[in-house]
Amino acid sequence: ILNVEQSPQSLHVQEGDSTNFTCSFPSSNFYALHWYRWETAKSPEALFVMTLNGDEKKKGRISATLNTKEGYSYLYIKGSQPEDSATYLCAFNSGNTPLVFGKGTRLSVIA
Amino acid sequence: NAGVTQTPKFQVLKTGQSMTLQCAQDMNHEYMSWYRQDPGMGLRLIHYSVGAGITDQGEVPNGYNVSRSTTEDFPLRLLSAAPSQTSVYFCASSLTGPYTTNEKLFFGSGTQLSVL
Numbered sequence: 001i002l003n004v005e006q007s008p009q010s011l012h013v014q015e016g017d018s019t020n021f022t023c024s025f026p027s028s029n030f031y032a033l034h035w036y037r038w039e040t041a042k043s044p045e046a047l048f049v050m051t052l053n054g055d056e057k058k059k060g061r062i063s064a065t066l067n068t069k070e071g072y073s074y075l076y077i078k079g080s081q082p083e084d085s086a087t088y089l090c091a092f093n094s095g096n097t098p099l100v101f102g103k104g105t106r107l108s109v110i111a
Numbered sequence: 112n113a114g115v116t117q118t119p120k121f122q123v124l125k126t127g128q129s130m131t132l133q134c135a136q137d138m139n140h141e142y143m144s145w146y147r148q149d150p151g152m153g154l155r156l157i158h159y160s161v162g163a164g165i166t167d168q169g170e171v172p173n174g175y176n177v178s179r180s181t182t183e184d185f186p187l188r189l190l191s192a193a194p195s196q197t198s199v200y201f202c203a204s205s206l207t208g209p210y211t212t213n214e215k216l217f218f219g220s221g222t223q224l225s226v227l
Contacts, residue, residue, distance in 0.1 A: 034216070102153050
């Protein structure tokens with residue numbers, strides 16, 4: 001079973017702070033890396049699907065980078081707001097297995 | 112579009128009972144899947160389907176059964192519920208999948224299942 005690690009497990013930041021967290025995945029047999037946001041009492045929603053080494057994606061104050069050679073992706077949130085509080089999941093696609101999800105990073109933004 | 116519709120939202124079962132979790136999508140997605148979410152674990156794949164009449168096992172298939180008679184529907188059956196099946200279940204679909212695809216997953220609203 002492929003290992004997808006996310007760190008930190010949880011994070012508390014003040015409103016207005018910028019923050020980032022990491023998803024690590026196997027550097028061999030890479031096909032795609034997904035990021036999802038999962039708010040409490042809701043279902044996960046896709047943020048990004050990244051496929052190319054060096055890829056950078058942006059959606060509002062949230063951005064992500066991808067390094068397939070070393071097997072990691074960073075998710076950045078600029079100027080965190082309380083509505084950013086959620087669990088952020090990454091999922092790895094090797095191209096020959098279904099998506100494997102990490103355990104997530106739980107972000108709490110304190111007003 | 113309703114997206115992915117999952118029912119019920121909550122269910123309590125006694126050990127040994129059977130039930131079916133319903134999942135339907137109206138986006139003409141080929142790929143449908145079932146995950147379970149347990150505390151301290153990532154989403155784990157139970158079963159998946161790449162089209163009507165085709166299903167396959169995921170990481171944790173034991174105790175569950177699926178079928179896909181139409182493109183729209185992908186029910187998950189618990190044959191004889193056990194306390195270890197207490198979990199939150201999510202149905203998810205994408206246009207294509209699960210291997211060489213860049214398509215994102217669309218998730219249902221989840222089912223919280225307790226087995227006593």
